[in-house]
Amino acid sequence: xxxxxxxxxxxxxxxxxxxxxxxxxxxxxxxxxxxxxxxxxxxxxxxxxxxxxxxxxxxxxxxxxxxxxxxxxxxxxxxxxxxxxxxxxxxxxxxxxxxxxxxxxxxxxxxxxxxxxxxxxxxxxxxxxxxxxxxxxxxxxxxxxxxxxxxxxxxxxxxxxxxxxxxxxxxxxxxxxxxxxxxxxxxxxxxxxxxxxxxxxxxxxxxxxxxxxxxxxxxxxxxxxxxxxxxxxxxxxxxxxxxxxxxxxxxxxxxxxxxxxxxxxxxxxxxxxxxxxxxxxxxxxxxxxxxxxxxxxxxxxxxxxxxxxxxxxxxxxxxxxxxxxxxxxxxxxxxxxxxxxxxxxxxxxxxxxxxxxxxxxxxxxxxxxxxxxxxxxxxxxxxxxxxxxxxxxxxxxxxxxxxxxxxxxxxxxxxxxxxxxxxxxxxxxxxxxxxxxxxxxxxxxxxxxxxxxxxxxxxxxxxxxxxxxxxxxxxxxxxx
Amino acid sequence: xxxxxxxxxxxxxxxxxxxxxxxxxxxxxxxxxxxxxxxxxxxxxxxxxxxxxxxxxxxxxxxxxxxxxxxxxxxxxxxxxxxxxxxxxxxxxxxxxxxxxxxxxxxxxxxxxxxxxxxxxxxxxxxxxxxxxxxxxxxxxxxxxxxxxxxxxxxxxxxxxxxxxxxxxxxxxxxxxxxxxxxxxxxxxxxxxxxxxxxxxxxxxxxxxxxxxxxxxxxxxxxxxxxxxxxxxxxxxxxxxxxxxxxxxxxxxxxxxxxxxxxxxxxxxxxxxxxxxxxxxxxxxxxxxxxxxxxxxxxxxxxxxxxxxxxxxxxxxxxxxxxxxxxxxxxxxxxxxxxxxxxxxxxxxxxxxxxxxxxxxxxxxxxxxxxxxxxxxxxxxxxxxxxxxxxxxxxxxxxxxxxxxxxxxxxxxxxxxxxxxxxxxxxxxxxxxxxxxxxxxxxxxxxxxxxxxxxxxxxxxxxxxxxxxxxxxxxxxxxx
Numbered sequence: 001x002x003x004x005x006x007x008x009x010x011x012x013x014x015x016x017x018x019x020x021x022x023x024x025x026x027x028x029x030x031x032x033x034x035x036x037x038x039x040x041x042x043x044x045x046x047x048x049x050x051x052x053x054x055x056x057x058x059x060x061x062x063x064x065x066x067x068x069x070x071x072x073x074x075x076x077x078x079x080x081x082x083x084x085x086x087x088x089x090x091x092x093x094x095x096x097x098x099x100x101x102x103x104x105x106x107x108x109x110x111x112x113x114x115x116x117x118x119x120x121x122x123x124x125x126x127x128x129x130x131x132x133x134x135x136x137x138x139x140x141x142x143x144x145x146x147x148x149x150x151x152x153x154x155x156x157x158x159x160x161x162x163x164x165x166x167x168x169x170x171x172x173x174x175x176x177x178x179x180x181x182x183x184x185x186x187x188x189x190x191x192x193x194x195x196x197x198x199x200x201x202x203x204x205x206x207x208x209x210x211x212x213x214x215x216x217x218x219x220x221x222x223x224x225x226x227x228x229x230x231x232x233x234x235x236x237x238x239x240x241x242x243x244x245x246x247x248x249x250x251x252x253x254x255x256x257x258x259x260x261x262x263x264x265x266x267x268x269x270x271x272x273x274x275x276x277x278x279x280x281x282x283x284x285x286x287x288x289x290x291x292x293x294x295x296x297x298x299x300x301x302x303x304x305x306x307x308x309x310x311x312x313x314x315x316x317x318x319x320x321x322x323x324x325x326x327x328x329x330x331x332x333x334x335x336x337x338x339x340x341x342x343x344x345x346x347x348x349x350x351x352x353x354x355x356x357x358x359x360x361x362x363x364x365x366x367x368x369x370x371x372x373x374x375x376x377x378x379x380x381x382x383x384x385x386x387x388x389x390x391x392x393x394x395x396x397x398x399x400x401x402x403x404x405x406x407x408x409x410x411x412x413x414x415x416x417x418x419x420x421x422x423x424x425x426x427x428x429x430x431x432x433x434x435x436x437x438x439x440x441x442x443x444x445x446x447x448x449x450x451x452x453x454x455x456x457x458x459x460x461x462x463x464x465x466x467x468x469x470x471x472x473x474x475x476x477x478x479x480x
Numbered sequence: 481x482x483x484x485x486x487x488x489x490x491x492x493x494x495x496x497x498x499x500x501x502x503x504x505x506x507x508x509x510x511x512x513x514x515x516x517x518x519x520x521x522x523x524x525x526x527x528x529x530x531x532x533x534x535x536x537x538x539x540x541x542x543x544x545x546x547x548x549x550x551x552x553x554x555x556x557x558x559x560x561x562x563x564x565x566x567x568x569x570x571x572x573x574x575x576x577x578x579x580x581x582x583x584x585x586x587x588x589x590x591x592x593x594x595x596x597x598x599x600x601x602x603x604x605x606x607x608x609x610x611x612x613x614x615x616x617x618x619x620x621x622x623x624x625x626x627x628x629x630x631x632x633x634x635x636x637x638x639x640x641x642x643x644x645x646x647x648x649x650x651x652x653x654x655x656x657x658x659x660x661x662x663x664x665x666x667x668x669x670x671x672x673x674x675x676x677x678x679x680x681x682x683x684x685x686x687x688x689x690x691x692x693x694x695x696x697x698x699x700x701x702x703x704x705x706x707x708x709x710x711x712x713x714x715x716x717x718x719x720x721x722x723x724x725x726x727x728x729x730x731x732x733x734x735x736x737x738x739x740x741x742x743x744x745x746x747x748x749x750x751x752x753x754x755x756x757x758x759x760x761x762x763x764x765x766x767x768x769x770x771x772x773x774x775x776x777x778x779x780x781x782x783x784x785x786x787x788x789x790x791x792x793x794x795x796x797x798x799x800x801x802x803x804x805x806x807x808x809x810x811x812x813x814x815x816x817x818x819x820x821x822x823x824x825x826x827x828x829x830x831x832x833x834x835x836x837x838x839x840x841x842x843x844x845x846x847x848x849x850x851x852x853x854x855x856x857x858x859x860x861x862x863x864x865x866x867x868x869x870x871x872x873x874x875x876x877x878x879x880x881x882x883x884x885x886x887x888x889x890x891x892x893x894x895x896x897x898x899x900x901x902x903x904x905x906x907x908x909x910x911x912x913x914x915x916x917x918x919x920x921x922x923x924x925x926x927x928x929x930x931x932x933x934x935x936x937x938x939x940x941x942x943x944x945x946x947x948x949x950x951x952x953x954x955x956x957x958x959x960x
Contacts, residue, residue, distance in 0.1 A: 033601065037555040037588055042601055045548035045616070052549065068525035069532065074590075074621055074638050075517040098590070099579040100625050108517055110554075110578070110590070121513065121522055130812060136525070141554055141621065145580050158554050332610060 013279050018223040023152055026273060029282035029345050032152050039150040039157035046282070046345060047153075047269050049290035050193075051160060054268065055139060057192050058162065061184050065177065067135040067164055072117050074141075078107040080116035083242040087115065090209020094144040096157075110143040115210065115235065115261055118165045119243035122257070126167065129249050132257060133173060135166040153270030154227070154480050161265035167240065167257040169249065174258035175213075175234050181262045182215045182232040188264070189229055193272045194285040194396035195219055196404050197229055198426075200452030203474060205435040208261075212236030218451045218475065220404045221274045224424020226451045226477035229271060230264035275400045276369075282346030283368050285396055286389040292324040293385050294347045296338045298354030299331065311353050314363070314381060321382045323389070343368060348392045349385055369395050408475070414444060414464045417476060421445040426477040428454070430470030432463035440465050441476060451475040493759050498703040503632055506753055509762035509825050512632050519630040519637035523746065526762070526825060527633075529770035530673075530749050531640060535619060537672050538642065538744075541664050545657065547615040547644055552597050554621075558587040560596035563722040567595065570689020574624040576637075590623040595690065595715070595741055598645045599723035602737070606647065609729050612737060613653060615646040633750030634707070634960050641745035647720065647737040649729065654738035655693075655714050661742045662695045662712040668744070669709055673752045674765040674876035675699055676884050677709055678906075680932030683954060685915040688741075692716030698931045698955065700884045701754045704904020706931045706957035709751060710744035755880045756849075762826030763848050765876055766869040771806040773798055773865050774827045776818050778834030779811065791833050794843070794861060801862045803869070823848060828872045829865055849875050888955070894924060894944045897956060901925040906957040908934070910950030912943035920945050921956060931955040 011028055012020040026032050031047035034040075043051070059069070075098065081088045096110040111117065118136065126134060139162050150156050164181065168174040182199055189195040197217040207214035211233040219227045237256045240246075249255045276283040286292055297311040311327050318325035326347075328338050335352070342350055352364040363381055366373045369392045376384040408426040411417040420427040431437065431450070438450055441464070457473040491508055492500040506512050511527040514520075523531070539549070555578065561568045576590040591597065598616065606614060619642050630636050644661065648654040662679055669675040677697040687694035691713040699707045717736045719725075729735045756763040766772055777791040791807055798805035806827075808818050815832070822830055832844040843861055846853045849872045856864040888906040891897040900907040902925075911917065911930070918930055921944070937953040 033604065035553045035555075036557050036560070036597070036600055037553055038585060040553035040555055042553065043551040045550045048548075048550045051551075068528075070525045070528045071523040071531075071640060073515045073517055073520035073522065074623065075515075075520055077516050080516070097579040099577040105518060117516070120516060124513065130810075143554065160551060330610075 011279060011281065014222070014277070021279075022274060025277045025281055026152050029277070031269070031273065031282060034152070037157075039146055041152050041156045041158075043160070043266065046290060047266075050269050050272070050284075050288040051266055053192065053288040054188070054264070055162075057188060058184075058264075061188070062137055062164065065135065065180065065184075066133065067137045067166065069138065070136050071138050071140065072111075072114050072121070074111055075108045076111050076114070076117045078109060080120065081109065083116065084210045084239050087210030087239070094146060096143045096145040111140075112142055112144045113261075113263075114138065114140070114142075114163055114165065115239055116243070119239045119245060119259070122167055122240075123243050123245045126245055126247050126257065129169050129247055132247060133166055133168045135164070135177075137162055137164040151270070151480070153273070154267055159265050159267065161263045163261060163263045165259070165261045167245065167259050169247065169255065169257065171234075171236075171258045174260050178213075178215060178232045178234045178260045178262065181260075182217060185230045185232070185262075185264055186217050189217065189219070189268065189271075190397060192285065192287050193268060194393050194400060195229070195268070195271055195275060196397060196401040198404070198408075198452060198454055198475065200454040200475070202231070202452060203431075203433060203435075203438060203450045205438045206450055208233045208235075210235060210238055212238070216452050218426075219271050219275070220407055220426050220477070221271070221480070222403065224407065224426075224478070226426055226475075226479040227267070227271055227274075228451070228479065229268060230262070232262035233260055235259040235261060276396050277346065281344030283396065284346035284348055286348040286393045289346065289348050290324065291326045291342075291345075291347045292389055293318055293326075293349040293351055294342045295325065295327045295351045295353065296335055296342070297327070297329060298335050298352060300355060303355035303358070307353055307355060307358055310358055310378065314351065314353070314378065317382045318385060321386055323382065323385055349388050351381065351385070367392055411464065412461055414441075417441070417448075417464050418445055421448045421476065421478065424478070426451065426475055428457065428473050428475050429464045430459065430461040431472055431474040432466055432468045433471045433474075434466070437463055437465035445476065445478075447478050448476045449479055451477050451479060491759060491761065494702070494757070501759075502754060505757045505761055506632050509757070511749070511753065511762060514632070517637075519626055521632050521636045521638075523640070526770060527746075527749050530752070530764075530768040531746055533672065533768040534668070534744070534748065535642075537668060538664075541668070542617055542644065545615065545660065545664075546613065547617045547646065549618065550616050551618050551620065552591075552594050552601070554591055555588045556591050556594070556597045558589060560600065561589065563596065564690045564719050567690030567719070574626060576623045576625040591620075592622055592624045593741075593743075594618065594620070594622075594643055594645065595719055596723070599719045599725060599739070602647055602720075603723050603725045606725055606727050606737065609649050609727055612727060613646055613648045615644070615657075617642055617644040631750070631960070633753070634747055639746050641743045643741060643743040645739070645741045647725065647739050649727065649735065649737060651714075651716075651738045654740050658693075658695060658712045658714045658740045658742065661740075662697060665710045665712070665742075665744055666697050669697065669699070669748065669751075670877060672765065672767050673748060674873050674880060675709070675748070675751055675755060676877060676881040678884070678888075678932060678934055678955065680934040680955070682711070682932060683911075683913060683915075683918060683930045685918045686930055688713045688715075690715060690718055692718070696932050698906075699751050699755070700887055700906050700957070701751070701960070702883065704887065704906075704958070706906055706955070706959040707747070707751055707754075708931070708959065709748060710742070712742035713740055715739040715741060755883075756876050757826065761824035763876065764826035764828055766828040766873045769826065769828050770804065771822075771825075771827045772804040772869055773806075773829040773831055774822045775805065775807045775831045775833065776815055776822070777807070777809060778815050778832060780835060783835035783838070787833055787835060787838055790838055790858065794831065794833070794858065797862045798865060801866055803862065803865055829868055831861065831865070847872055891944060892941055894921075897921070897928075897944050898925050901928045901956065901958065904958070906931065906955055908937065908953050908955050909944045910939065910941035911952055911954040912946055912948045913951045913954075914946070917943055917945035925956070925958075927958050928956045929959055931957050931959060
């Protein structure tokens with residue numbers, strides 16, 4: 001039933017037209033806005049707060065792994081791109097270049113990713129095995145000059161991310177961190193953003209330009225399209241050789257280090273919107289919500305002071321319990337208007353206090369995810385809100401997880417695969433791993449690509465395309 | 481006595497050649513490195529940690545003022561620059577442009593600052609007096625395509641900063657925050673980085689391109705050159721008019737908001753290096769030091785385990801006291817080598833523990849700023865380190881403050897001014913405020929510019945250049 005006109009509160013109904021609903025909910029919830037420059041976006045405070053929570057969560061994780069934050073230049077000399085052939089080939093179509101250039105200067109790119117410029121520094125900083133491992137991260141903006149359609153948070157010409165870059169004396173250490181970081185990403189998505197995902201390895205065709213192996217974690221969006229949530233690459237020694245990075249080992253011989261890189265981006269915010277938001281607006285995952293509980297006092301002239309006093313007291317109590325609370329005491333708006341506004345912005349818990357509640361020493365707690373209400377004693381409210389925030393987080397995750405699990409199926413033949421892709425499923429199929437077969441599958445399914453080879457499924461049967469023995473079970477889906 | 485060869489530990493002696501010493505100490509202390517792209521720099525973990533402390537300090541300050549973090553695009557359409565004439569004129573020589581452009585697309589700049597692109601969004605987001613004040617900040621990279629000589633942290637083609645952008649219904653509110661932020665900047669420099677500064681207003685000639693008034697806080701570096709540490713602008717209504725930002729007031733009439741913007745940058749790190757570092761390397765202001773106390777155990781075969789155990793215990797105790805502690809238990813380096821390395825990196829307190837110390841239940845505390853040593857009981861060490869960190873902060877500040885106060889003088893005539901500028905002083909002189917006089921002063925002093933009009937000095941006497949009645953007392957100095 002395609003009904004473009006079906007709307008609530010000026011937002012297209014999510015189920016009626018997902019593609020229309022998505023940018024509308026983002027703009028109305030004040031998460032982001034389009035920029036006057038084509039393909040760029042403005043990340044508004046409601047969404048930037050989520051990104052800051054991601055940083056606050058992930059900085060200590062990196063600290064534990066021994067990774068230190070640094071900052072490398074936005075600009076990369078053209079010659080750097082050319083040094084690692086596959087990397088150059090993969091990125092060159094979407095590199096933005098700087099026009100200013102005097103005749104004695106090399107052409108300069110705006111970074112689409114920083115492997116080359118960081119590898120160049122590693123060459124300067126690495127002399128001995130004592131300098132390894134060397135683990136660096138940067139929180140930065142990157143630019144990919146997309147000519148295809150862009151989408152808020154999911155595909156824009158500029159986006160924010162963190163990119164970790166580490167080098168090691170041995171491949172074992174290198175690969176261990178590649179998988180450790182992937183695991184931490186999956187946890188971050190689950191524990192912070194209530195996003196379930198499937199981790200696994202990318203196929204040869206889908207791996208990062210210049211990588212030996214790429215690992216990914218993939219989400220499934222409500223429209224049945226997969227979304228790559230982040231990646232972790234074992235880059236082998238290619239970049240190190242190209243940039244002449246060497247170290248003298250314990251054995252007094254010269255060696256080449258092993259290199260990995262890994263990143264997550266503001267795309268995660270897009271995933272949270274797609275999975276959790278609804279027809280009333282955003283639903284903030286509680287642990288990243290800039291406001292976790294909003295207090296809306298019901299004000300009448302004769303009881304205003306008493307109600308406001310109690311509301312302020314409650315706000316102080318909530319804050320003392322480390323709950324991000326806001327008191328909306330504006331008098332120029334009605335309670336109903338405020339309810340709508342805070343629902344639109346996705347605040348997990350709304351607390352209502354009116355004169356009658358005051359008499360009963362209680363308040364009303366409304367949860368954003370289910371829309372249900374309950375009363376709580378004023379004495380107990382802070383503890384109940386704390387629990388509610390966890391319950392809401394769990395409910396958002398469980399709902400998304402049920403959707404993911406209910407929409408992944410197995411196929412053993414091409415007909416099966418085609419049928420399930422049409423049904424917008426994420427389809428696990430036996431696969432030989434060849435890029436040619438992958439191209440054929442994409443053609444026959446009208447667009448499905450390989451998403452990942454999950455860790456927990458052993459290869460069995462024959463490739464759905466070529467009939468040769470499968471080397472892996474691989475997920476296929478249409479993707480963002 | 482110019483002695484380029486005078487060095488300790490491979491670093492030029494600070495007093496013998498300040499200009500050589502500065503980049504050397506930065507590179508050897510692993511604060512920053514040159515980039516292969518001309519005029520760009522790599523901010524290494526030791527310096528990025530300082531920047532993160534600035535963020536951790538200033539985010540709560542902004543939160544108190546009601547400012548929210550957001551992120552605006554790196555790219556600004558060319559037409560935006562042209563809308564505010566003075567702004568365009570001021571920035572156009574140093575704008576970097578993107579070369580990628582299809583024929584239907586406008587030319588795009590890499591942001592040198594974000595007034596125009598943010599004003600454009602303010603126009604979308606502002607309807608009513610209820611939407612004001614609207615207070616936004618972003619932590620971002622900006623690009624100014626310098627053609628002059630660049631200097632690590634002080635002048636590079638790309639740097640990191642925060643830029644606050646706020647609009648208000650009234651000029652009073654606007655100006656109040658301009659001065660409040662300036663005051664917070666001065667406090668940040670003092671309390672976090674141990675940098676004393678002189679706040680004041682910029683002259684007409686030196687104010688920001690497009691501002692009504694610019695306020696600044698200026699530091700004085702050991703070579704007698706002033707350094708603008710940050711600025712806070714009352715932008716008036718010019719940008720708002722150019723971008724058609726309006727609001728319906730309480731009076732139901734249409735009004736134009738008042739706009740301010742303000743910023744501090746990674747340049748502050750350069751100021752901290754110039755003021756505090758010495759011939760042995762960096763001296764980290766304790767409150768931003770990534771490592772505040774390093775424990776160097778003196779290891780002999782027979783007592784190694786006991787010493788290491790005590791060292792680990794002490795590290796745990798220091799951390800429990802919120803001191804950023806590091807235990808350097810590497811066995812491949814001698815204690816002496818480690819002492820040098822940590823001095824080079826500027827760790828404020830070094831703690832030595834050897835077998836003899838263990839016998840006496842004590843350790844040795846060495847402070848980086850003065851080089852003095854003292855013993856402390858192991859029981860008492862954590863408290864003493866805490867106090868020492870504050871004492872070191874205070875000593876760094878006091879030393880820099882004595883230098884600043886000892887090198888600012890007053891002049892009442894042009895001869896005086898010329899003489900004091902030659903002596904590398906910061907010179908307060910009566911001034912009429914005209915740009916023409918300022919040009920003449922610059923010429924006659926061979927390069928001095930106006931730094932600021934301090935708040936606490938009343939105009940008296942006549943302009944040192946034209947002899948007309950002074951409108952202000954203004955600081956002049958050669959500057960970075």
